[in-house]
Amino acid sequence: MPKIKFDGRTIAAFSAGLFLAVAWYTLSGAVLSGWSAEVFPVIGAVIIAALMSAFAVRKPATAIQHIGDVSLAQQLRLLKTHTMVNVVDTQNLLVEVNDLLLEATGYSRDELIGQPVSKLYANDGTSFADQIRAKLCSKEGWQGETLLRRRDGSICITQTTVTPLLDSDGKWIGSISARTDITKTVELIAERDIGLTLHELRDDVWIVDEKTETLKYMNRAAKNRFGWTPTSYTDITLTQMAQEHDCKAILDACAALKANKETFIKLEAHIFGTKFDVSTKWLHPNTPNGRFLIMLNDISDRMAEERKQADFISMVSHELRSPLTSIKGAMGLLLSRAAGELSPKAEGLLEIAHRNADRLVLIINDILDMEKISSGRLDFDIKEFDVSEMVNEAVRSNSAMQQRSGMNIRCVGVDAPHIVETDPNRIIQVLINLLSNATKFSKPGDTVEVMIESLASGVRVSVRDEGSGIPEKDQHKLFQRFADMTNSDRVAKGGTGLGLSICKAIVESLGGTIGFESREGEGATFMFTLPTRISDKVQEPVRPMLRSVG
Structure with a gap:
């Protein structure tokens, strides 16, 4: 039963009910007679009082319901607003x-x-x-x-x-x-977790503001390297780092990203007297949130280990080359009948041994060259020389393999001189390697074409074969060390997997460029370009300082 609130309206309703009930009782008692005069006045008075009471109760209940409806609507409107x-x-x-x-x-x-x-x-x-x-x-x-x-x-x-x-x-x-x-909340939590992860990394991590080039974050490893407290690096710029802490390579890398509109650069740099692999990533370029994420990986221990391995390989290779040269010379004398006639069977076995000795010498020479390239100790003898003469010399050196394989070598453009400043012996080494590869991957009777073309800034040499071509999935690793192609079959065709990487290092060290074109089943063309004049200082064939990734 609803609780009655005794406000002015309720009291007035009860008063009116009481008045009407009394009036009914008095008038009906005067008019009626007998038993009806005793019953109807009482019943009527009770009914009138009850109706007025119900009216007094009903109105407040309706008002309460109306307020509830209004409150629910307001709540829904508030919900839809927020x-x-x-x-x-x-x-x-x-x-x-x-x-x-x-x-x-x-x-x-x-x-x-x-x-x-x-x-x-x-x-x-x-x-x-x-x-x-x-x-x-x-x-x-x-x-x-x-x-x-x-x-x-x-x-x-x-x-x-x-x-x-x-x-x-x-x-x-x-x-x-x-x-x-809750997108921003989730992103903030993710950033916090990433920050905790970066903080615990052993590599040094810097975050630099794109516009001001000020340090915004350094993880624990980076701060410990400088002996800094958590806030010591606040608002220090890359320019200050370059001037005071020998970090110019990092400043240059960030500038290169902006200038070239690229997003990633990797370089090797000496910082604080230590050699690092430095990766620089441009995050959110040209926006208010633009940042450079810089990671420094200390490779001094790895370099020392590689140096030990290289020294060991060099020592072993040198020790092997001397006896192999003697063995090869002795077999050559026997094949030339210096010790008398040989039976056909003995001569056949000796030729097999001589060819394998040749192969071992080439492998050892490749390993020694690669060790020199890795350590930056590959020497060059720079002089003016005719590229046509280099091509002819390489073809003559490859004549034995040409005869065994039944190949034809056609030279184009060798009738005119093409003078460049380079190391002729190293370029002949490159040509012999390219001709050897072309011969290995061609069929008997095929033709290998060597072409020389004069350019405005130098000379281009190309070696084209009609062989099986290079599968597209293997082309990205062609100049890598020990690259193993799908159709290489080293057991049958020989080779160390070092030849093309050595060619690349030699050509680029002499100021040139090297590349190739190939479609599987349609042969391949390898070409390199040499400048007419080389700079006074031949570049050491080490890994490029800046490598960009689009």
Whole structure:
């Protein structure tokens, strides 16, 4: 029974009821007679008093209900103002979306109304929407994180509560979802976790502001290297680091990224007296959040270990080359009949041994050259020389293999002189290697063409074969050490896998460039270009200081 509030309106209603009841009792008692004069006045007075009391109670109850309705509407309006809201029917079709949801996703109302709610979900939206629907069918709600795919394809992370809607009979008629955008919160948590990970790395990590080039972050390893406290590096610039701590290579790398509009550079640099592999990544270029992420990996221990290995290989190779040269010379004398005639069987076995001795000498020479290249000790004898003479010499040196394989070598452009400043012996070494490869991968009777062309800035030499070509999947590793191609078959064709990497190092050290063109099944063309004049100081054939990745 509702509690009666005795305000002015209620008191007036009760007073009026009392007055009317008394008036009825008096008048009806005077008019009526007999038993009716005793019964009807009392009954009428009670009915009148009851009706007036009911009226007094009913009005406040209606007012309370009206206030409740107004409060519920205000709550829903407040919810829609501060939260993304959508309503779906029993078929998971959107029937209502509020402005915040439209603003967050970039859709218009017409693009969503009547569409499956799965349109909003990233990944497998249909499956996810069905999982929630199964809960709602059981008149249960659902809470959790949902990934919404915006109209532009980006992702919005939301914390979502889905509640079933029921009619007056308790039948499920749809659902209402309230979503809060937590994308930035999740990103901040991810950044915090990344920061904790970077802090614990053994490599030095710097983060530098793109515009001001000031240090914004250093992990523990980087700070310990300088002996700095957590805030010692605040607002120190890369220019200061270059001047005071020998970090000019890093400053130059960041400048190169900006100038070349690239996003990644890797280099080797000596910093603080230590050799580092330095990786510089340009994050969010040309935006207010532009940053350079710089990682320094101390490779001094690795370099020392590689130096030991190189010294060992060099020693072993030198020790092997001397006896092999003697063995090869002795077999050559025997084959030339210096010790008398040989039986056909003995001569055949000796030729096999002599060819394998040649192969071992070439392998040892390749290993020694690669060791010199790695350590920057490959010597050059620079002089003016005719490229045509180099080509002819390389063809003569390759004549024995040419005869055994039944190949034809055609030279184009060798009739005219092509004078360049270079190391002729090293270029002949490159040519012999390219001719040897062309012969190995061609069929008997094929033709290998060597062409010389004069350019404005130098001379280009190309070696073209009609062989099997280079598979596209292998082309990226062609100039790597010990590169093993799909169709290389070293056992049958010989080789160490070092030849092309040595050629590349020699040509680039002499100021030239080297490359190739090939399609599988259609042969290959290797070409290198030499400048007419080389700089006074021949560049040491070490790994490039700056390597860009698009």
